[in-house]
Amino acid sequence: MSKAFDRLECPFMFDILRSLGFHEDWIHLVQQCITTSSISLLINGCPSTSFTPSRGMRQGDPLSPYLFLFVMEAFSRIIHSQIIQEASPSQLRHFQDVLNQFSSASGQMKAMGLGEKYLGIPLQMHRSRTQNCKPIVDHMNTRLQGWSSKIINQACKTTHLNSVLSTMSSYHMQVLRIPDSTIQEMNRIQRNYWWNNSFGHNSRHFINWNNMKLPKRFGGLGLKHLTHYNSAMLAKLAWNVIHNSTEPYAQLLKAKYFPYHDLKYEPPPVHNNSSWIWQSIAHGVQIVQQLSKWQVGRGDTINIWKHNWTPSESGALYNWDELNTNDIQWVSQLMISGTSQWDIPLLHKLFTTTQGITAILRHILKFRCQVIFQQAAVNVNSVLYPLFKYLSDITTTTVSASHHIRQSRHHVGHMHHWVSPPPDMLKMNIDASFAKSFHLAGIVMILRNSTGAYIVGRGLLKRAIHPNQAETWALLEAMSWALNNR
Secondary structure (H helix, E strand, O other), rough: OOOOHHOEHHHHHHHHHHHOOOOOOHHHHHHHHHHHHOOOOOEEOOOOOOOOOOOOOOOOOOOOHHHHHHHHHHHHHHHOOOOOOOOOOOOOHHHHHHHHHHHHOOOOOOOOOOOEEEEOOOOOOOOHHHHOHHHHHHHHHHHHHHEEEEOHHHHHHHHHHOHHHHOOOHHHHHHHHHHHHHHHHHHHHHHHHHOOOOOOOOOOOOHHHHOOOOOOHOOOOOOOOOHHHHHHHHHHHHHHHHHHOOOOHHHHHHHHHHOOOOOOOOOOOOOOOOHHHHHHHHHHHHHHHHHHHOOOOOOOOOOOOOOOOOOOOOOOOOHHHHOOOOOOEHHHHHEEOOOOEOOOOHHEEEEEEEEHHHHOOOOOOOHHHHHHHHHHOOOHHHHHHHHHHHHHOOOOOOOOOOOOEEEEOOOOOOOOOOOOOOOOOEEEEEEEEEOOOOOOOEEEEEEEEEEOOOEEEEEEEOOOOOHHHHHHHHHHHHHHHHOOOO
16 A cells, blocks of 8 residues: 555545535535646746646645545545455455555555555565664664764764654664664664764763663663663553454454464464564563563462462562472462462462472473483573572571571671581571662571571562661561571
């Protein structure tokens, strides 16, 4: 579909206005505005005889966009009245005939060429994604050529970057995941322009570009982080696909790419031969599923291990999945039947230290089998990181020992060698960290015996506004924990 003012048939437009119910006097006024104009062409520098055009509307006329919308409203109604019931050749031929009739009547249809674009996005794309994004880079370089000859201070350059250069790819980023090579090239162009290092000018970059992209409250200039902006736009698109499943575009995507999946509950399947747009939407769906939280109601559609529903966790309980030895899958199974109260004994049964050790062993065994039987090259970090995260999330409820517990703590900035307690005693070490920007205190407590063997540990977060308050929280939590488990 190619929409152009200069090919619109005037008689067709007037018929549309009559069909929409406009009064004949008003249509006559519009006709006077359009058909009474005359055009004269310059031929070899001399104006030709003027003539009256029979089609098209003038560019720049304030009335032209509104009249054009009336014509496209007719096209939209034709499309909705000719919905294809089944994907058969006869239905498609009928639909093509309808489009051809509209084309001959309005003059708006033509064969789509390789250069056709919509909002700057090519409708027929090259196989190379970098090649498809090359017009963005070329457009940025063209715009810089007009600015390079001007003396502009750094504050104005910052405004140029945020308001002009970084927005040139907005339409692309809303539907496509831009390749990393293109992002790097766009960052290079903006970086060189800000430091006056483009078009033959060389200057040193005194500050890392990543630091300059930080928000102003963190000491940066608030420059747009293109990768994060692209991901945010794709997450917004994915959110619309998930929550507007009855829309035609969402139904089309579901029929083609995930006919047996519900994006609210399961990650979308992505294949290497999938379209660039679908792979971009799938990336946005992963972001939505990772960062959104389920609000628990009945809990019969929320999976305990796969869905992000616990307030204290940053993601789903994938690392706890090995604890599921009783075929418990849904959050509703963690509640007392007929009520909205949690089944506390069942929670303690699922999340205990013994079950945690079993989960760790199964996690290691899974990677061991991949190495031995599948000759897989396993990254050490992929094995250790889930274990460290799992251990840091464990909060133990009991200490099965009737020993007197002593407490000691390390002061910030001082390193001491650990001194073991007497053989009949346990020793607790505590520490606290403070994140000023988030007003959070991280508290860690660990209990060991006289041989230095780990007995039990605990970690938690508290609200704090000062490091001293964080240390005080650590002392209070340690004493409370010790008194409740002595």
